[in-house]
Amino acid sequence: MEYEANKKLIGIIGGMGPMAGVNLSEMIINETIAIKDQDHLPQVLLSVPQNIADRTEFILGSVSENPAHAIFSMLKKLGLLGVTVAGIACNSAHAPAIFNVVIDELNKSKMKLKLLNMIEEVAKVIKLEFNGVNRLGVLATTGTVKAGQYQLLEDYGLKVVYPTEAVQKKIHQAIYHPDYGIKSVTGSISFKSRQQLENATRSLIYEKVEVIVLGCTELSLAYKTNNFGGVPLIDSNRVLARALIRAIDPSKLKPWRQK
């Protein structure tokens, strides 16, 4: 098969949640310059949700099993298929306590596979496409906020602003609530989730942020536009999709557009 000869295949670690993996796969297609099926880039999405402990629960200490090991097992599977560059469709999995363990296991192995870091890719996009921006808001799960991986953006000279604790609790419910949360209600976004997220977004704008990072792949599903009240929204899952395309064929990457 040709993709073995040219040794280029995108891999997606999905299942965290499952829809975020599908969404990343879809965005790779949407961000690729193509006019027929055969122009699209080869990719494989592996989604094995039942094996991966909840990332937020691990970060907050309520489960002890590090999801890193299940993630690395999935990477090995992708390696078997010839994947050369991979991404994890989950912000919380980029918490240093998880992501660094995956990178360590990957380095110890002999796999020729490059794992991109979604958070680093977000930082690069902000420097490149939003030059001059200083204050940026982050909407994410409580796990991501507590684990602090978005602090990495401060290394790039950016000021990271999170919602207040009370608002953060609402965001978390909008994603995780068993009755109306995005992870439970598949196929649409509940009115209550949308309302809680919009309130949270407004609270960040009130804090004078210049751009807002959707720092949870589930939020990609809730926000269909790229701005809110005039403030650009940066979808971390979309940023990762674009970085994966660039890694295997930059000539096929559509120009960045803030819709």
Add this chain to the structure above:
Amino acid sequence: MEYEANKKLIGIIGGMGPMAGVNLSEMIINETIAIKDQDHLPQVLLSVPQNIADRTEFILGSVSENPAHAIFSMLKKLGLLGVTVAGIACNSAHAPAIFNVVIDELNKSKMKLKLLNMIEEVAKVIKLEFNGVNRLGVLATTGTVKAGQYQLLEDYGLKVVYPTEAVQKKIHQAIYHPDYGIKSVTGSISFKSRQQLENATRSLIYEKVEVIVLGCTELSLAYKTNNFGGVPLIDSNRVLARALIRAIDPSKLKPWRQK
């Protein structure tokens, strides 16, 4: 990993087109009873579009390479990962000239993998959920219509009605046109495509069909509802999604609903 122990993993042959594979993956999630990430079923989507000749062009004789061989190579890759049941997210690939060759290669191999037949699954759903229906319309690519795989439904006592040749040409354009076709315009459906498809749908209703099968996975993307002018639409990709869930865990399948 648990999915090796219980030996159950859904495989999707995607890339024909790429968005149809993603759509099948998404529908597996949407049709599964789940309230948290870990409740969802394990699946892998392999999409290698550049290796698979256009199915319609092969059926119509303008390319000589049978896509069956590329499809079988992908199945072997899925087998490596432990896939136990697989589906192909493409109606045209179910043309006997393609699908039967894949099945032959699969039977000759020693792989323990069951490949579902999307068309057979559509027939089963009609008998089960639309009992008493006799006349059914099919909207599909010209390749699918000429290859005649939907004639299989006549074995189930159903009368299959296709659009006239002139209307069929418009459907084909709505899918394949390089400027406005569904395969070219990713991320949305062009006004012209939608108009041509609606006209085609109306022409079938005029022929007194009782249900309409969306017999091209690209059409899943165009029709967001499950009926048109009161006539139920049956999305072949959704039917395949449900059959894949049933094959690995029937207890997780949502009841059929004609939205």
